[in-house]
Amino acid sequence: MNLESAKSFKNKTVLITGATGPLGVAFSGMFASMGAKLILTDIDIKKGEALVSKINKDSETTAKFVEMNLEKEEERSKGCKLITESVESLDVLINNAALTGDSEVEDYVALFSDQSDLSFARALTVNLLAPFSIVRNLLPLLEKSSTASIINIASIYGLVGSVPTLYGKSGLRTPAAYAASKGGLIQLTRYLATSLAPKIRVNAIAPGGIERNQDAEFIEAYANRTPLGRMATEQDICGSVRWLASSESSYVTGQVIAVDGGWTAW
Numbered sequence: 595m596n597l598e599s600a601k602s603f604k605n606k607t608v609l610i611t612g613a614t615g616p617l618g619v620a621f622s623g624m625f626a627s628m629g630a631k632l633i634l635t636d637i638d639i640k641k642g643e644a645l646v647s648k649i650n651k652d653s654e655t656t657a658k659f660v661e662m663n664l665e666k667e668e669e670r671s672k673g674c675k676l677i678t679e680s681v682e683s684l685d686v687l688i689n690n691a692a693l694t695g696d697s698e699v700e701d702y703v704a705l706f707s708d709q710s711d712l713s714f715a716r717a718l719t720v721n722l723l724a725p726f727s728i729v730r731n732l733l734p735l736l737e738k739s740s741t742a743s744i745i746n747i748a749s750i751y752g753l754v755g756s757v758p759t760l761y762g763k764s765g766l767r768t769p770a771a772y773a774a775s776k777g778g779l780i781q782l783t784r785y786l787a788t789s790l791a792p793k794i795r796v797n798a799i800a801p802g803g804i805e806r807n808q809d810a811e812f813i814e815a816y817a818n819r820t821p822l823g824r825m826a827t828e829q830d831i832c833g834s835v836r837w838l839a840s841s842e843s844s845y846v847t848g849q850v851i852a853v854d855g856g857w858t859a860w
């Protein structure tokens with residue numbers, strides 16, 4: 595297979611959860627530009643409908659939005675049933691949705707002593723249980739593809755602990771549940787890779803921190819701690835997702851790829 599056809603996603607169906615967040619939007623745009631048929635899911639229906647209408651207007655492919663609150667079992671199974679009825683097979687599943695630092699969950703991004711059992715359980719549900727549940731529900735569709743690839747979006751904080759000094763004197767840091775759920779997602783990746791082989795490949799990507807609207811002090815401290823000297827951009831993460839989704843990585847499964855500017859290499 596030549597490089598061009600390996601990179602083309604025409605005739606491929608790609609499902610992205612958490613599609614309306616900045617990374618989901620970047621992944622959606624990338625796969626739309628490569629001709630993939632898209633199924634985008636999120637809890638945010640307004641942003642989801644806007645995203646699919648933009649893709650359907652600006653690109654030659656089609657996108658469909660499926661509203662799903664991943665915290666709710668009935669919504670996960672209803673959404674997966676709808677997806678199963680609307681496509682013949684699924685080639686790429688990107689488990690990207692998560693409760694992150696931007697999710698405005700009470701007692702989540704807080705001092706360790708203030709992080710609640712409820713926020714911990716909610717994060718485990720969205721970040722870890724939902725990928726398990728979606729893969730299980732969509733297994734028949736994935737099995738119909740001859741090139742099925744699942745990509746779980748984990749985090750460096752699923753690999754290493756957070757650095758307290760980065761967060762200044764506030765005492766705030768990445769929530770324990772975020773770290774535990776992403777570590778769990780990495781191990782779920784290995785479990786699924788060995789369980790679903792040889793038909794379906796399963797890998798994880800562990801991105802480093804992406805520069806958005808953090809304060810200048812944080813950005814500088816983060817950059818100084820990073821071998822490549824800067825925070826990530828959404829585009830930095832796209833290349834490895836494309837590679838894992840394509841046949842260029844056809845002998846790769848059960849791996850976690852840190853796309854982190856060298857953060858975990860010290």
Ligand SMILES: NC(=O)c1ccc[n+]([C@@H]2O[C@H](COP(=O)([O-])OP(=O)(O)OC[C@H]3O[C@@H](n4cnc5c(N)ncnc54)[C@H](O)[C@@H]3O)[C@@H](O)[C@H]2O)c1
Nearest residue numbers: 612614615616617637663664690691692694749801803804
């Ligand atoms: N931004 C970073 O620095 C960074 C670093 C490492 C890993 N990641 C990971 O990348 C992925 C995407 O992150 P992002 O930066 O775009 O984050 P984000 O918080 O902006 O996006 C997360 C998406 O998940 C959706 N979501 C949240 N709860 C949901 C629910 N109950 N049901 C359905 N959808 C729900 C949100 O609506 C949002 O679209 C996440 O898995 C995140 O953990 C991000």
